[in-house]
Amino acid sequence: MEGSVVVPPGKVTIAEKFALFDEYWSPKIIGEINDSYVEAVKVKGEFVWHRHELEDEMFLVVRGSLRMQFRDREIQLGEGEFIIVPRGIEHRPVADEEAHILLFEPKTTLNTGNVRNERTREQLERL
Amino acid sequence: MEGSVVVPPGKVTIAEKFALFDEYWSPKIIGEINDSYVEAVKVKGEFVWHRHELEDEMFLVVRGSLRMQFRDREIQLGEGEFIIVPRGIEHRPVADEEAHILLFEPKTTLNTGNVRNERTREQLERL
Numbered sequence: 191m192e193g194s195v196v197v198p199p200g201k202v203t204i205a206e207k208f209a210l211f212d213e214y215w216s217p218k219i220i221g222e223i224n225d226s227y228v229e230a231v232k233v234k235g236e237f238v239w240h241r242h243e244l245e246d247e248m249f250l251v252v253r254g255s256l257r258m259q260f261r262d263r264e265i266q267l268g269e270g271e272f273i274i275v276p277r278g279i280e281h282r283p284v285a286d287e288e289a290h291i292l293l294f295e296p297k298t299t300l301n302t303g304n305v306r307n308e309r310t311r312e313q314l315e316r317l
Numbered sequence: 318m319e320g321s322v323v324v325p326p327g328k329v330t331i332a333e334k335f336a337l338f339d340e341y342w343s344p345k346i347i348g349e350i351n352d353s354y355v356e357a358v359k360v361k362g363e364f365v366w367h368r369h370e371l372e373d374e375m376f377l378v379v380r381g382s383l384r385m386q387f388r389d390r391e392i393q394l395g396e397g398e399f400i401i402v403p404r405g406i407e408h409r410p411v412a413d414e415e416a417h418i419l420l421f422e423p424k425t426t427l428n429t430g431n432v433r434n435e436r437t438r439e440q441l442e443r444l
Contacts, residue, residue, distance in 0.1 A: 201385075201392050201400045223373045223401050224353070224423055246350045252397070258328075265328050270379070273328045274350050294421065296351055 204252055207317050208232065208290050215309055217293055217301055219316040229293040229314065233285040240303035241280045247295045248274045254289030258282075331379055334444050335359065335417050342436055344420055344428060346443040356420040356441065360412040367430035368407045374422045375401045381416030385409075 207220045207230045214234050221228030233256065249256060250272040258265045258273050259282040267273055275281050283291075302310045334347045334357045341361050348355030360383065376383060377399040385392045385400050386409040394400055402408050410418075429437045 199387075199392075199400055199402055199406070201394050201398050204397045204399070221375065221399065221401050223375050223421060226351070226353070228375070228399070228401075248348065248350050248355070260326075265326075267328050270331045271328050272331070272348065272355070273326055274348050274355075275326055279326070294350060 202228075204230065204292065208253075210317050214288075215301075216311055217314055219314050222297075225298075226294055226296050227299075227314070229295070230317065231291050231293055232288060233283060233291055234288045235285065237283045238302055238305050238307060238309055239280055239282045240305045242275075242277055242295075242299055242303040244277055245296045245299045246274055246276050247293065247299060248272055249283065250292040250294070252290045252292055254285065254287055256289050256291060257284040257286070259284055329355075331357065331419065335380075337444050341415075342428075343438055344441055346441050349424075352425075353421055353423050354426075354441070356422070357444065358418050358420055359415060360410060360418055361415045362412065364410045365429055365432055365434060365436055366407055366409045367432045369402075369404055369422075369426055369430040371404055372423045372426045373401055373403050374426060375399055375420065376410065377419040377421070379417045379419055381412065381414055383416050383418060384411040384413070386411055 202220055214232050215237060217229035217231040219227045220230050251267045251269050256267045261280055265273060329347055341359050342364060344356035344358040346354045347357050378394045378396050383394045388407055392400060
């Protein structure tokens with residue numbers, strides 16, 4: 191890489207990104223790494239049951255708590271906990287109170303997976 | 318995926334993983350997502366200057382602080398902050414005190430990149 195133009199990377203302060211928006215269930219891109227995005231999403235209430243055929247998806251709780259529902263069980267997550275939902279597995283995130291989640295997923299991931307409805311975000315905003 | 322065996326995913330409590338080891342600069346695999354690993358690493362002191370030709374690498378500070386050095390600058394990171402080091406860019410992480418870092422990087426990534434020395438870990442332990 192000698193001789194190429196170096197673009198010095200900056201840091202991201204996660205809390206500052208979450209302070210920039212209020213909308214629920216609308217992930218914002220806050221980082222790009224290899225073929226994946228790092229996304230910030232505020233959640234409250236129930237999302238839609240869905241699955242991603244090709245993509246594993248990671249949910250890291252940075253504030254509040256999250257209930258990740260599967261068809262046969264539910265996993266409760268608190269701050270500093272994460273879950274990786276493997277491709278092909280139906281899931282539904284639910285938050286009784288507002289929670290702040292960091293998502294890691296391939297750029298190809300549609301937030302509602304195999305479902306399209308009013309919660310679907312075809313294009314994610316970058317913060 | 319109907320008919321396939323469903324392996325229900327479990328959650329990971331990050332602090333519990335960090336409590337399982339003491340060694341510095343030796344990343345432990347705590348998650349697997351698509352072609353990448355999520356790794357926990359304790360750091361203290363200076364690492365080695367290196368670059369990864371093919372892999373972007375993300376450092377998320379979960380405890381303490383980290384100084385990410387580049388050849389022309391240094392970026393200070395505190396808890397709840399992350400930096401994505403693009404492929405090809407020389408960097409050296411430095412921590413004045415013990416810090417706990419979550420790493421996201423492709424499974425192909427060698428921790429010392431283009432360098433091999435006593436800090437190189439060819440095989441990462443899974444926790």
